[in-house]
Amino acid sequence: MTLAAAGVTRTADGRLILDGVGITPPPGAVTGLLGPNGSGKSTLLRVLSGVLAPASGVVTLDGAPLGELRRRDVARRVAVVEQQADTLVELTVTDVVRLGRTPHRRAWTPLTAADERAVRDALERTGLAGHADRAWHTLSGGERQRAQIARALAQEPRELLLDEPTNHLDIQHQHDLLHLVGELEVTSVVALHDLNLAAMYCDHLVILRQGRVVAAGAPRQVLTEELIAAVYGVRASVTEPDGDGRPYVRVLGTLTRGTAPSR
Incomplete structure (x- = not known):
């Protein structure tokens, strides 16, 4: 058992953002969270x-309501990578990644050898070892995103939540990142826009x-032409070119107004 939600509702400014959502990510697997802008992913x-x-x-986390757990205990288990991050403080890339060790340390105590090993490993796994001493504000958007992912990895979580982590990344780094997430022995939930990357x-x-x-469900079960039309309002063909159970989506065009299937 790991992170799960049941019947979750959330409102903002009187508007219903989440409406009875239930989600049980399979332990140790990568769950893709898909949907149009404004669907409630973030x-x-x-x-x-x-x-x-x-x-x-x-x-719940391992069956215990999240609200009943200490925030530090949750932070030791669950790492989050937001869409964007910034700071006005002069930090190096290593400083940012070291922040991932905060839940494991007492206040004002120096980093241990184990902390530093976790930081070095996270920098290497995200391809940032050569940028360790660079100032945060000199990084490109893609490099900042990788630094945030390195910070999350340094946290050594068992659950990893990523909000559109491929934004600002070129094609190679998009694939490198998602391959890395898939190799981690953690339960991951990742919000994505690209249906083919998700598949x-x-x-x-x-x-x-x-x-x-x-x-x-599995990508092969979920990514159907009918569902894509209903959710995204586009015509698409869905094939399995490699015969490996992974669907490929090709968008053919938008639906004529009034022809989108009803929910």
Whole structure:
């Protein structure tokens, strides 16, 4: 058992953002969180991390309600990579990655040898070892994203939540990143926009539309032409060119107004 949500509802400014969402990511697997802009992906990740509390429903970690656990205990287990991060403080890449060790240390204590090993390993795994001493503000958007992922890896989590981590990354680094996530022995939930990246690297998919889960399962089961039309409003062909059970989506065009299938 790991991180899960049941009947989760969340509102903002009187608007329903999540509507009775239930999600049970398979332990040790990569779950892709898909859906159009505004479908609730980022909000759901924040609720799963404990940053936001649900208006109703419950998020559990190993069966215990998240709200009943100490924040430090949750931080030792669950790492989060947001879409964007910035700082006005002069930090090096190594300084940023060292922040991942914070939940494992007492206040004002120096890093241990184990902490430094975790930081070095995270820098190497994300291809940033050569940038360790660079100032954060000199990094490109893609490099900053990789530094944030390195920080999360230095945390040595058992659950990893990533909000559109491939933003700002070129094609090579998109694939490198998702391959890395797939190699980790953690339970991962990653919000993505690219359906083909999700089909290639995710073991399990959850599709959100207007704050509700409309489909969940293996990519081959979930990514159908009918569902893509209903959720995204586009015509698509879905094939399996490699015969490996991983679907490939080719968008053919938008649906004519009024022809999108109803929810």
